[in-house]
Amino acid sequence: MASGDGDGDGYGYYDLGDGDDRSYGGHVEETEDVASEIEQRYAVLSEGDVRERHEEETAKIMEVLSVPSGFAAVLLRHYKWRTDQLLQDEWFQDERRIRDAVGLPADGAVPTLVNVRRLTCAICFGRYDAGRMRSAGCSHYYCVKCWRGYIRAAVGDGPRCLSLRCPDTSCSMAVLRELVDAVAAEKDKQRYARFAFRSYVELNPRMKWCPGPGCTHAVEFVGSDDGEQNDDVFCLCKHGFCWRCGEEAHRPVSCGTVRMWLAKNISDDSETASWxxxxxxxxxxxxxxxxxxxxxxxxxxxxxxxxxxxxxxxxxxxxxxxxxxxxxxxxxxxxxxxxxxxxxxxxxxxxxxxxxxxxxxxxxxxxxxxxxxxxxxxxxxxxxxxxxxxxxxxxxxxxxxxxxxxxxxxxxxxxxxxxxxxxxxxxxxxxxxxxxxxxxxxxxxxxxxxxxxxxxxxxxxxxxxxxxxxxxxxxxxxxxxxxxxxxxxxxxxxxxxxxxxxxxx
Structure with missing residues (x-):
């Protein structure tokens, strides 16, 4: 511990000399901003920033491809929110193939309601008025009650509900956000919307949610992913983590060394050490x-x-x-x-x-x-x-x-x-x-x-x-x-x- 006195290493107080009449607010040489290069490799985004980007990119795809919001969301998730790849290559080269891959109808939207007096639900086999029947844009119609249960089960299974398809096992038509909003219970709609929002970060290979306790920020990484060396990032909540392996920030030790060390610490040796x-x-x-x-x-x-x-x-x-x-x-x-x-x-x-x-x-x-x-x-x-x-x-x-x-x-x-x-x-x-x-x-x-x-x-x-x-x-x-x-x-x-x-x- 350093004391207030100077020492042989030159770490003591400066001798300001006599007659140096300075106030508290004078100028001191700025410290070097050594973190600037590191900070340029990533950006910390608030939840509001993420939501704004999510909405902007969805709107862009809707406008350029002339598709509804639900279509745009399915396409963007399929491409892990890599908008440029979707617009520059795949879609305009083979639109039909892309529609088939993501579960969108080949010739645009298909009405989810039909003008038929009564239909039979293929799940519960009840007969209902057409106004109580829905489809995912295909020819398979189910009652609102069965759709609600189907979506509730999917939402309970986590983010995989975003890839939900028609209940008919022979059909690959995607269940879009519009259908979820029309038939699901309010709680399930909110959970689905939350999963859809978080997918912008969780599917994006250049973004991650901060793992800090209670933190809602996301980190966008713009550095290089080459090599085994770690890439530490620090959120506004003060939590630091390695972008590559997800463990706590561990510069300058490699991720491989960290894996071995942490495995060592949960072995019998660490039990002895803990004792x-x-x-x-x-x-x-x-x-x-x-x-x-x-x-x-x-x-x-x-x-x-x-x-x-x-x-x-x-x-x-x-x-x-x-x-x-x-x-x-x-x-x-x-x-x-x-x-x-x-x-x-x-x-x-x-x-x-x-x-x-x-x-x-x-x-x-x-x-x-x-x-x-x-x-x-x-x-x-x-x-x-x-x-x-x-x-x-x-x-x-x-x-x-x-x-x-x-x-x-x-x-x-x-x-x-x-x-x-x-x-x-x-x-x-x-x-x-x-x-x-x-x-x-x-x-x-x-x-x-x-x-x-x-x-x-x-x-x-x-x-x-x-x-x-x-x-x-x-x-x-x-x-x-x-x-x-x-x-x-x-x-x-x-x-x-x-x-x-x-x-x-």
Whole structure:
């Protein structure tokens, strides 16, 4: 944890010099927008945006092909909402074939009502007036009651109801939205409409709904789908996920490594780890259990002990070494027979627990960071800005710092999966480079996290109105610099992982 004093790495406060008469609202060099390239690869859409696009593309097909809404919807779903492919090629080359494939009548719409006095329903065999009979545009007529039950069963089966065909097994005529609206119960009509709306995203290969809890946004991806590398996207709800595999955002580790790691975590080893890893650890000095309630790893025992130590390695904080904390120590020496086998099994489990514990710790820290970000954006930044008498944009350096901390926690979390699958014997050179890069990134991240979290609380805890301008400027410039330095370390780490530590060659 960084303190308010400067240190040998140059991470302390800037010396502003004498006579530097600046107010709170002065200019600080902008941080680099490193996320711009990533953000250009996808767009986050609200439910209203999706509905607008859905309606626009349906209207376009209706106009160009001169077909009713139900026809257009069936065609668009068949082509997975790839409007250009439908208009440029298939339809105008062989309209008859396309109509047959999707279940549309060959010569336009066929009346679903007939001017016959009475008809027999082919499902219930009751005789009804023609006004109580309907068809899907073919010659097979059924009573409204049977249609209602047929559609209710289909809607209960989920989105497959959008591909519903005529009840006659020899007929492939599609059941259109107009027929559903005419005969179905209100609840079933609403569910059908919801499935039809969501199909715009769920059938579109370039779009996905955000899997975040309770989120209604969709993400449109415009990047490349080539290769095995992941493509992380982040919704406005703060949830990040991999476009390729659907798991949580796991840059820079490949989807294959994530699959192996998650499978490992639900095996017997993870049960042992879950039993060993608890929410508290004993203070190394007094042995009282300590609960970790902040995001960084700097722990302080309560009174009367006040012992300060690292949550991960339990070293005293005053001589804590980020290098040794981040590294996995391989047991040395060889034994014979069964004892050697037991030793290897223990070493393997210890190696797994080393990476699993840090995987869990960074995940928990990430949740703390995201909660802190939500508090900042919802109320705290506005309150601080009002007390400092500056616009909220003046404090965006804190939001940028927390965004970098969150990204760093994600990267360090999944770095543990990468590190675990480095062979302890064959990949020693890669292991050394991995440890070196991870050590640099982790050390800088801890400094930034401590500065943005603890020092912010200490500085603004009694109200921002009492803070001297020089003190505020020193803090702001420190956070800004630490954010840029930390970002650079993680850029190097991510680049190295994406090339599978090719530097060793």
């Amino acid at each position: 060993l890893l608890v929410n508290t650890k004993p203070c190394p000095k007094c042995r009282r259990p300590i609960e970790k309630n902040y995001g960084c790893t700097h722990m302080t025992c309560g009174q009367p002990c006040f012992h300060e130590f690292c949550w991960l390695c339990l070293q005293p904080w005053d001589n804590h070494d980020y290098e040794s904390c981040a590294l996995y120590k391989l047991d040395e020496g060889t034994l014979d027979g069964e004892e050697d086998e037991r030793r290897q099994a223990k070493t393997s489990l210890n190696r797994y627990l080393h990476h699993y514990e840090r995987w869990v710790a960074n995940h928990e820290s990430l949740h703390v960071v995201l909660n802190d970000m939500e508090k900042l954006e919802s109320s705290e930044l506005k309150k601080m800005a009002d007390e400092l008498v500056v616009p909220v944009t003046e404090l965006r350096f804190l939001r940028e710092a927390y965004e970098q901390i969150a990204d760093g926690r994600r990267v360090l979390r999944w770095a543990q999966a990468y590190g675990y699958y480095l062979h302890p014997g064959r990949d020693m050179t890669k292991r050394k480079l991995f440890d070196y890069l991870q050590k640099q990134a982790n050390s800088s991240l801890e400094r930034l996290h401590g500065c943005a979290e603890r020092e912010r609380i200490e500085l603004f805890g009694f109200g921002a109105g009492d803070i001297e301008p020089e003190t505020y400027w020193s803090y702001k410039e420190k956070v800004t610099r630490l954010t840029k330095v930390t970002r650079k370390y993680f850029e190097n780490l991510v680049k190295a992982f994406q090339t599978d530590l090719a530097e060793v060659n």
